[in-house]
Amino acid sequence: MFGFLKGLGVTLSQLPRKKVTLQYPDVRPEWPERFRGVHRFIPELCIVCHQCARICPTSCISLSGTRDENRKMRIDTFDINFDICILCDLCTEVCPTEAILMSDTFELADYTRDSMYLDMHWLYENQLRYERAHPDRVTRPAGGEQAGEA
Ligand code: SF4
Numbered sequence: 001m002f003g004f005l006k007g008l009g010v011t012l013s014q015l016p017r018k019k020v021t022l023q024y025p026d027v028r029p030e031w032p033e034r035f036r037g038v039h040r041f042i043p044e045l046c047i048v049c050h051q052c053a054r055i056c057p058t059s060c061i062s063l064s065g066t067r068d069e070n071r072k073m074r075i076d077t078f079d080i081n082f083d084i085c086i087l088c089d090l091c092t093e094v095c096p097t098e099a100i101l102m103s104d105t106f107e108l109a110d111y112t113r114d115s116m117y118l119d120m121h122w123l124y125e126n127q128l129r130y131e132r133a134h135p136d137r138v139t140r141p142a143g144g145e146q147a148g149e150a
């Protein structure tokens with residue numbers, strides 16, 4: 001009996017407290033700026049140096065590029081296999097131009113593994129979504145000549 005009353009007391013003491021759980025997915029979490037979610041990518045900043053692919057511990061980045069008329073390397077394809085990406089952040093750490101960055105996107109669950117292969121266009125769309133959601137965090141000017149985090 002004492003144990004029951006003790007347990008009931010603990011339960012009642014929690015009732016007036018502020019709730020820490022969210023009614024996800026109706027209420028979505030606000031992740032901190034350094035949250036390591038699915039990448040975003042800015043194609044015009046990529047110099048095709050392959051550093052991200054080389055450092056990736058799971059070899060889940062594949063990319064290709066060609067030289068343009070000014071002999072600058074331009075990215076043609078950039079794919080990440082999120083089936084095996086461990087969101088370790090190493091690729092964004094080594095990128096010299098901040099072309100690849102982490103975002104707060106975290107929902108990739110699906111019924112097929114094929115949907116885990118995300119290409120340059122999806123990753124750029126994720127960049128645009130991130131810019132819309134967090135204009136205070138992104139200082140990339142219109143036209144995308146340079147990028148930087150606020
Ligand atoms: S976060 Fe880590 S595992 Fe994922 S692509 Fe980047 S380096 Fe590879």
Ligand code: SF4
Nearest residue numbers: 046047049050052095
């Ligand atoms: S994303 Fe960054 S590290 Fe990867 S190839 Fe492009 S410039 Fe190099």
